[in-house]
Amino acid sequence: xxxxxxxxxxxxxxxxxxxxxVLVRSDTIHVILASRTLEKAQQTVSEIEAEGTHKGTLSAVxxxxxxxxxxxxxxxxxxxxxxxxxxxxxxxxVSGMGITDTQNRFQTCLETNVTGPAxxxxxxxxxxxxxxxxxxxxxxxxDKTVLRNATKRVPxxxxxxxxxxxxxxxAALNMLAIMEARDYGERGLxxxxxxxxFMRSKLRGSxxxxxSGWGRAGDPEVxxxxxxxxxxxxxxxxxxxxxxxxxxxxx
Numbered sequence: 001x002x003x004x005x006x007x008x009x010x011x012x013x014x015x016x017x018x019x020x021x022v023l024v025r026s027d028t029i030h031v032i033l034a035s036r037t038l039e040k041a042q043q044t045v046s047e048i049e050a051e052g053t054h055k056g057t058l059s060a061v062x063x064x065x066x067x068x069x070x071x072x073x074x075x076x077x078x079x080x081x082x083x084x085x086x087x088x089x090x091x092x093x094v095s096g097m098g099i100t101d102t103q104n105r106f107q108t109c110l111e112t113n114v115t116g117p118a119x120x121x122x123x124x125x126x127x128x129x130x131x132x133x134x135x136x137x138x139x140x141x142x143d144k145t146v147l148r149n150a151t152k153r154v155p156x157x158x159x160x161x162x163x164x165x166x167x168x169x170x171a172a173l174n175m176l177a178i179m180e181a182r183d184y185g186e187r188g189l190x191x192x193x194x195x196x197x198f199m200r201s202k203l204r205g206s207x208x209x210x211x212s213g214w215g216r217a218g219d220p221e222v223x224x225x226x227x228x229x230x231x232x233x234x235x236x237x238x239x240x241x242x243x244x245x246x247x248x249x250x251x
Contacts, residue, residue, distance in 0.1 A: 011034055
C-alpha cells in the first residue's frame with residue numbers, strides 16, 4: 001500500500017483531475033478519484049493509467065456530494081479497503097452561473113459547495129484521525145473572502161451573471177474550514193483552504209480560456225503542484241490559512 005492515501009472529490013475533470021495527475025506521479029501516493037458516477041471515476045482512472053506518467057496507484061469511488069447516502073457508502077468502502085485516509089481534498093463544486101432563478105441558483109451552490117463539503121468532512125474525519133499526518137484541503141476561491149467582497153469590487157465571478165451564489169458559497173466554505181481548523185487542529189489535522197487562481201475548468205460550463213475580461217486561464221496542473229508542496233510539508237507554517245501560490249490571503 002502507498003504511504004499516503006488521498007481522496008479527491010470531483011476528480012474526473014478540471015482542477016480535481018489535474019491534482020490527481022500530479023500527485024500520482026509519486027510512487028508514494030495512492031489517489032482515490034471520486035465522481036458523481038462510478039463509471040466516470042473508473043474511466044478517468046483508465047485514462048490516467050493509459051498516459052503512462054504515473055508511478056503511484058489509483059482507484060475509483062462514487063461520491064455525489066449532494067447525496068448523504070453516497071457519502072456514507074464511500075466512507076464505508078474506503079474504511080474497509082484502506083482502513084485510513086491521509087488526505088481529504090474537498091474539490092467538487094459548481095458555479096451556479098446559467099441558473100437564472102435566484103432560489104435555485106443559491107440552493108444549488110450552497111448544497112454542493114458548502115453542505116456537501118461539510119458532510120464529506122464529517123464522514124471522513126474519523127479515517128483522517130487514523131493517519132499519522134492527516135491533511136484536510138478545501139479548494140476555495142481567492143476573491144471569496146468576506147473582507148474583500150465587502151470592501152471592493154472584485155474582478156471575477158461578481159462580474160458574471162449569476163456569480164453571486166458562487167461567491168456566497170465560497171465565503172461560507174472559508175468559515176467551514178476555519179471552524180474545522182479551530183475544532184480539530186489540536187488533534188493534528190492540518191487544514192488548508194487553497195486558492196487556485198483562474199484555471200481552465202468545466203466549473204463555468206464552457207471551459208474557455210478567455211472570459212469577460214478575466215484574462216487567460218491557467219493550467220490547472222499548477223494547482224496540483226501546490227497541493228504536492230503542501231503534502232511535502234512545504235506549507236506547514238501556513239496550516240489553518242487561506243493559501244495561494246504567492247503566500248496567504250487574509251480571511
